[in-house]
Amino acid sequence: MRILRTVVTPNLELWAKGLLAAAIAGAANGVITGFAAVGIDPAHFNLQAGLKSTLAIAGVSALMSGMIGVAAYLKQSPLPANNQRE
Numbered sequence: 001m002r003i004l005r006t007v008v009t010p011n012l013e014l015w016a017k018g019l020l021a022a023a024i025a026g027a028a029n030g031v032i033t034g035f036a037a038v039g040i041d042p043a044h045f046n047l048q049a050g051l052k053s054t055l056a057i058a059g060v061s062a063l064m065s066g067m068i069g070v071a072a073y074l075k076q077s078p079l080p081a082n083n084q085r086e
Contacts, residue, residue, distance in 0.1 A: 009080075011080040012079075012080055015077060015079065015080050018073060018077060019070060019073055019074070019077075022069040022070050022072065022073035023066045023069055023070050024066075025069055026062075026065040026066040026067070026068055026069025026070065027062040027063070027065060027066035027069075028062075029065045029069075030058070030060075030061035030062030030063065030064060030065030030066060031058050031061070031062045033058075033061045033065065034054065034055075034057045034058025034059070034060070034061040034062065035054065035058055037054065037057050037058075038054060045057065
């Protein structure tokens with residue numbers, strides 16, 4: 001357990017939480033964007049016969065938006081340096 005505490009510094013923990021938050025926010029945005037397709041093309045994307053297409057576009061959009069959110073976070077906040085002294 002002592003090794004884990006040495007490796008996971010408060011800065012690294014804060015950075016990881018920010019990275020996770022960026023992924024969740026991006027994915028949530030992607031899901032909303034995917035379901036917005038229902039308003040754009042209701043004949044193809046809907047919650048009845050087109051449910052599979054609607055969920056597919058929402059899933060792909062969530063994945064892509066999550067990746068963009070993570071990339072933007074990494075650009076702004078790269079992996080923190082390990083400033084611990086032994």
